[in-house]
Amino acid sequence: MGIVSEEWNDPLNWDINEIPGTYSDITIPASPEGSYFPVINSESSIDCNNLTIEQGSLLQLKGFLTVLGELNNADESSLVILSDASGTGSLIFNSENISGSIQRYLSDGENHFIGASTNGAIVNDLYFNNNPAVYMYSYSEISGDWVSITDLNTPLDLGIGYSVFVSDSENKQNVTATFSGTINMNDLTIPSSALSYSEESPYPGYNLISNPFTSSMSWDLGNWQGENISGSVWLWNGSYNYLFRNAQGMGNLANGIIPVSQAFFVRTISNNATLTLSADDRVHSNQNFYKTSERENEAYIALKVQNQNKTDEVWVTFCDGCTEGEDIGWDTEKLYGNSNAPQLFIRNNAREISIEALPPLGYNTRTLQLDFIAGVNGAHSIALAEIEHGPIIGEIEVFIIDKIEESEQILSLENPIYYFEASTDDPSDRFELKIWEGPNGINDADYQNDYLIYANKNTVRIKPLQASSYKNITVQIFDLSGRIIKEVRNASGNEMTIPLDK
Template sequence: MKKTLLTIIVLLTMVQLNAQVTVALGSVYEVVAGTKVYIPVTVTGLDAANSGTPITAAEFHIFFNNQNVEYDTTANISALTPPAEWIYGASATQYGSTWVDDNLNAISFPDGTVLFEVVFDYKGGETILDLDSSRCYLVDANFSYIPVAQVIDGIITPAAGSDQSVWTGEGDWNTSANWSNGVPGINTIAVIESGNTEINSGSNCKSLLVNAGASVHVMPGFSLSVSEGITSNGGFFIESDASGTGSVISNGAVTGTGTFSTEQYVDFSSSHSHLVCSPLPSATGVVFSGLNPEKYTESSAAFESLGESDVIPNASGVRVTSDSPSTMVFSGAFNSAGVTLSNLPFSDLNEMEHKGLNLIGNPFTSALFADLPLWTKSGVGNGVYVWDGYKFKCWNGITGNLTDGLIPAMQGFFVRTDNANASLDIPAASRIHSNAPFYKSSKDNLLNHLVLRFEKKDDPDHFDEAFIHVKEGSVINYSSESDVIKLTGNPDFPQIWTLSSDNTSLAVNTQPDFETSIPVSFKVKGAGKYQLSVSGIESLGSETPLYLEDKQDASTIWNLRLSPVIEFNFGEGASTGNRYVLHFNVIGINELEKDYFKVYLSNGSIHIEAEQQKRIEQVELVSLTGQLLGMYENLTTPSVIRLEKCSGGIAILRIRTVEGIYIKKLLTAN
């Protein structure tokens, strides 16, 4: 109930105030694995005595990496807010808490007040606690949303540890009794003298030596960071299964006379093909035996078979195909240094979509941040593509639908060259531990950034996305520095893209300003109802209009600020071309003044009145998700419309007359 109340308050009253508010997470340093960590949530700017704004309600969300920490409880709630007024809890990777004063009184919090502490069980490794600024809600006495001027994330760092510690025995890496001088930290030389140890957390050491007969197993979903290097004369195993893959980052050489084994599990159930990459400096096609390995040839824009004896260069992408899950095993010391790719090809193909595409891969045993704008390269654009089972996910270093710009360990991906003999350095410094899944099937809070999602109404699990980012210094025509060309996914599912001024089809379209209107194109296979959802509108600034125009129907213009979800009826095989255009200015149909009609709710009905009798051509009532709740035609004022399909909540009323369109938001009751 409190959650519902807070959501309604926020939706109804997005009012800008001048209060400067900060919400901060605490940080804890040099923590020993296996201990509890208390993270305070502190607020400033809510103190009435210091020109702050008292609040009646609050909501917070914190993302955390469950490799490093596990949520335990919420403790030490401020005496200003009785514990019974709070609702809190966590999933595997996200914490949430909501508070509403029982009497809806505004409470003044002195600057520096700790509202509560989040308690985590610390497993090891350095980790960031990410306070979600987009869902940090504070509500004042007038039930108005208070903008938060600053959010501060927290961090937990591991203990430095002893100079050296020696392992004997069997069990978990964090079993202190098995270490001669405590669980290793970032300054510890770790020696596995005998026995076997499993890493089931985010673990660290300065260097690692595995003696003959001993072994280390990095378990699926967990990680090891080594600052100086790994020498294994025994066994070093990185394991993988359906839950994830172990992650290892070594900043020094990986050497030794023992066994190195790196696994990569791939689930082929949702897609018969995946793009992968060997983590070894050199391999042959036999490592993919039984999976029909193929390489991609840029000049023909086609895949070709790889033989078992064919050499696979370092950081080359490979397509593998199967009907059932498979675990690949790469035997040998894995990459720990950056990889340089030279002489990447470029062919001047007639069609833009496949021109310059090169299939490479993440050659590391950890995730890779695809920050191509900062990588050393020549003749290579900033866009990357990862196959997602039925579509391509993309990223340009700033935006896209590749989660946080991370390429999972041993994942193949496409880049695009602009000219022949291009080169690219894949830096070891871009490695990062991540529990992101292997892509088969969040970026910063950007200004002037839109996400367009297109899906079939009866199949929301298969959707496509396009991105628009207005960024100073970019250009209106296609540029490989900021734009990403559209790669068509599985044609059985919906496709969306936008067009640059030089008519290039784009998945990411970056524009220098709001002066240029942008065509939006749709393509579908089956006939039926489809839905376009536009998010990020609040990032444009309230002064920027946003309309979608149907060029084939002069009377059809959608104000996306009022209704960001649009339904279409498309026939089989429909492809819209340049029919729909996105505008950042007011166009076409006249939008009527707020006092043109008097609209109100009474006894479950909508009443529409005017000072003089008006003829109404059409009335539409739609939900915020775009669902049509009712449509009525050929009315005159005064009119009364009985609500029948409305289940309560905020709805959009659109009234069409010969003079123009009248639009109003209504809060309907159950």
């Protein structure tokens, strides 16, 4: 091994002259033939059977490694998971009492939500002799505040989340923290003290926990077990807003992926909450993912607001068993990001919601209050990011109503974006979201047999041709951008004359 280079995927580095595979048993010796210790690079995803790392040898992971059999290593210095600006390596294994060193890259001038990746970590693991300065905080559910941690000997318990801010006032200085010790491969039960619920809190039930594994975990896989938990998670995106996901695989946290050593919020809904994070939810974040079966079977839409490179999203779903109130595992409350970023959410009475679950439409129209807060003045857009019909047999149409511009526009996959100018002084209740379910695609030929429709100058005329055509109808007229410019209901069933503005 290590005959010509450190590259794992070079067959010339192996004594069998080929790259080991899924069923291979591998030993990394203390004195490789060519003096090179292997590195699994970031573009690599490796599976093997048994892996032994001898005393004095070294394996470094930039990419992804799954050990299907037994993993044995001499000490924490012989197994290193690397981290840099491009990402962090990933290890999935099932052997007890394995030690290693796990890095976490921290960029300057940004808040990082992190958790320890090994047992025995302390605050001093994130101290760089004050060069640069590092500010570390825990989150108090009771007060809703961030609490500064100054004692370098404070333990960083596995599964608990923290906020870290790196600051060099003179020069931008990124750093890499290293956690060394025993690494976890078992289910982890979050202690009850970290899952509090305080009615007097300004944000009742929000607790910051973290991924305790040496790989990403997928919230969508759903093997975690909890009681008195809302079922949603919130991750800080690193710069300006929260990503969110519910227990049904909906939300803008792609595939429900929670990276290595990433902290995230969960919400308890009462006292005596419990939560166990499952080792069966471990994944390498480069593997293929698909919609969960629950998500495929439900109707939903997702809207995305954007200003320059800053975005926020809101989701609405219609499901059997969902109610007008809070539906555990479905509804997801809004967490606000930075004040200079756009914020979008559904307002349902006093509740501010990022994912709103409602009863099935049932061939009706539903109008929701869509609140929007601009972070800066200027050009914005709201786009139909996703739409899924699920079990709905008919058509779904989505309309955005702008009360400031007094306009209404249909959003579709063919015409998905509404553009507008916004000010930080605009009222938050500027928009309404109208969702309509109707019969599935009526053939144009049916209209041609029932109605004569023609335009004369600035007037549209609709004349019934059959006795059966004399019935209540609603006519909507759109411009080329998809905006509704006229909506008229004909209760009499007689010929309609619709004047249009010049």
